[in-house]
Amino acid sequence: MAYNLRLRELRERQGLSQRQVAERLNVSPGAxxxxxxxxxxxxxxxxxxxxxxxxxxxxxxxxxxSPPEAG
Structure with a gap:
């Protein structure tokens, strides 16, 4: 799996939107x-x-x- 697909999978598993990730990392949602x-x-x-x-x-x-198991 490509890193970009893994990033999305892990983000969604945590229940975070792109905007929430951007705010916590102090980057733009577009980034x-x-x-x-x-x-x-x-x-x-x-x-x-x-x-x-x-x-x-x-x-x-x-x-x-492998990603950690969803819990």
Whole structure:
């Protein structure tokens, strides 16, 4: 699974909208949308913040391992 699809899956699993993610990371909602579309990639700082927000590892976010089980 591509990182952009994993990002969307993990975001939705947490019940967050693109706007909510954008507000918590202090980026524009358009930036989050572009990450999910694969048009752009988050910076390392944003990648780390996304992993913390989505309660997963960066490897999971980058599709290098399986996502945590929904609970």
């Amino acid at each position: 989050v949308a572009r990450w999910e579309l694969g048009d752009n990639k988050p910076t390392m700082d944003n990648l780390l913040a996304l992993a913390a927000l989505l309660e997963c590892s960066t490897d999971t976010l980058l599709s290098r391992d």
